[in-house]
Amino acid sequence: MIDKPLWGGRFSGEPAEAARLAGSNPEADMLLAPHDIRASIAHVRALEDAGIVSPEDATAIEQALEKIGDRPFRDVFKASDEDIHLAHERNLAEELGDVGAKIHAGRSRNDLVVTDFRLWLLEQGNDLAESIGSLAGSLSARAAETAEMPMPGSTHNRPAQVVTMGYVLAAHAFGLVRDLERLAQWSSRTRTSPLGAGALATSTLGLDPAKTAERLGFDRPFLNALDAVSDRDFALEFLAVASILAVHLSRIAADLARWSEPAHGYVELDEAFTTGSSMMPQKRNPDVLELVRGKAGRIAGDLTALTQVLAGLPSGYHRDLQEDKQPVFDAVSTLKNSMPALTGCIETAHFDAERMRSDAEDPELYATDIAEALVKSGLPFREAHMRIGEVLKRLDEEKRTLRDLSSDEWANLGLPAGSKMLDPDSSVRARNMPGGPAPERVLQQCDAIRAALSSISS
Numbered sequence: 001m002i003d004k005p006l007w008g009g010r011f012s013g014e015p016a017e018a019a020r021l022a023g024s025n026p027e028a029d030m031l032l033a034p035h036d037i038r039a040s041i042a043h044v045r046a047l048e049d050a051g052i053v054s055p056e057d058a059t060a061i062e063q064a065l066e067k068i069g070d071r072p073f074r075d076v077f078k079a080s081d082e083d084i085h086l087a088h089e090r091n092l093a094e095e096l097g098d099v100g101a102k103i104h105a106g107r108s109r110n111d112l113v114v115t116d117f118r119l120w121l122l123e124q125g126n127d128l129a130e131s132i133g134s135l136a137g138s139l140s141a142r143a144a145e146t147a148e149m150p151m152p153g154s155t156h157n158r159p160a161q162v163v164t165m166g167y168v169l170a171a172h173a174f175g176l177v178r179d180l181e182r183l184a185q186w187s188s189r190t191r192t193s194p195l196g197a198g199a200l201a202t203s204t205l206g207l208d209p210a211k212t213a214e215r216l217g218f219d220r221p222f223l224n225a226l227d228a229v230s231d232r233d234f235a236l237e238f239l240a241v242a243s244i245l246a247v248h249l250s251r252i253a254a255d256l257a258r259w260s261e262p263a264h265g266y267v268e269l270d271e272a273f274t275t276g277s278s279m280m281p282q283k284r285n286p287d288v289l290e291l292v293r294g295k296a297g298r299i300a301g302d303l304t305a306l307t308q309v310l311a312g313l314p315s316g317y318h319r320d321l322q323e324d325k326q327p328v329f330d331a332v333s334t335l336k337n338s339m340p341a342l343t344g345c346i347e348t349a350h351f352d353a354e355r356m357r358s359d360a361e362d363p364e365l366y367a368t369d370i371a372e373a374l375v376k377s378g379l380p381f382r383e384a385h386m387r388i389g390e391v392l393k394r395l396d397e398e399k400r401t402l403r404d405l406s407s408d409e410w411a412n413l414g415l416p417a418g419s420k421m422l423d424p425d426s427s428v429r430a431r432n433m434p435g436g437p438a439p440e441r442v443l444q445q446c447d448a449i450r451a452a453l454s455s456i457s458s
């Protein structure tokens with residue numbers, strides 16, 4: 001059957017070279033090859049269970065497939081093979097002759113490719129979960145270490161209220177915990193086996209898809225064969241999860257890059273995670289962070305690309321579906337390359353407590369604390385807000401700050417002299433409600449992050 005012509009009796013010749021090239025996807029063939037061997041072995045055992053292939057033939061086919069799987073890819077795949085599935089079938093027929101030609105009964109490349117792809121992506125999902133776990137772990141370790149380092153917290157990139165470096169790092173870690181939860185849920189939905197669906201409508205051969213699913217380590221078999229070959233939700237959902245993760249990485253990178261600007265100087269990046277300039281000898285640039293910041297757009301593009309492939313596609317297999325892989329490969333390799341770099345940046349960063357503290361002494365950062373002190377003495381918040389706003393306006397005009405208020409002026413406001421209130425440590429300690437920036441609360445948050453990380457990974 002593998003003898004010329006490629007497409008069997010209905011064809012009298014070979015496909016045009018240009019047609020072959022239009023359909024070639026060597027990266028997919030190489031990455032899916034080991035999974036195609038696994039899926040083929042599970043399938044041949046299903047054929048054996050159904051009495052289509054004898055136990056001896058099934059064993060011979062399994063052994064030959066294993067042998068093929070051990071060979072270097074370049075020895076298995078020929079330029080003239082349309083894809084890895086047909087290459088494996090050709091190799092098998094070359095090994096075993098007619099016996100090898102029995103494997104393709106009751107299966108199609110339509111169910112096979114999507115089985116291979118799920119197996120591959122589930123493995124990648126596990127690796128990705130590990131990288132997210134170590135990034136979140138590093139963030140929470142550094143958060144605990146810097147829980148008592150006050151810094152200005154900002155909204156709109158303008159000084160807002162005093163926080164600590166630990167508080168901000170913990171905030172970023174919580175996003176990653178949600179990414180891990182999403183990935184675990186995605187993985188449980190993805191563990192559905194399509195094998196046995198055939199081209200679109202199963203077969204007459206009496207195969208047991210549930211047994212095949214079990215052999216491949218899936219949680220369940222497909223419930224409708226047409227859905228099994230048409231469905232690419234698992235790839236699309238993976239890209240959606242990856243896209244949200246990439247947004248988180250981008251925002252972590254953006255914060256670190258900003259804090260490492262000379263104007264802030266809160267963070268000094270380890271030299272190994274910076275780059276020089278080809279022209280300006282003095283430069284040490286945060287290229288690694290900028291690259292991670294930029295990757296989010298690329299991964300969002302991968303999600304968009306696959307969405308466009310799938311939208312409007314009628315049910316059943318169409319060759320358009322081969323375009324499901326490249327965006328996923330791109331997202332996976334992009335994340336694989338950037339996550340360890342970001343983790344390295346965080347693990348080796350030097351936090352400059354003095355620079356942060358000196359900026360955290362900016363008196364305007366305490367305006368809200370002072371307004372709240374008035375609220376505690378009975379004033380409605382709007383009134384307190386108005387009063388402090390007026391004081392700030394007057395101080396501005398007089399080129400003074402809250403630090404220059406005399407004890408009489410504090411007394412006029414109805415407050416004890418405010419020097420204690422204008423202190424970074426007291427300010428963060430005072431916001432010690434659950435979820436707040438007080439050091440003991442940040443340590444609790446770090447515990448919650450660690451607990452979540454170990455419960456998701458177990």
Ligand code: ARG
Binds near residue numbers: 113
């Ligand atoms: N290589 C294809 C893919 O990646 C599978 C082949 C199915 N081809 C077909 N003409 N039914 O999706």
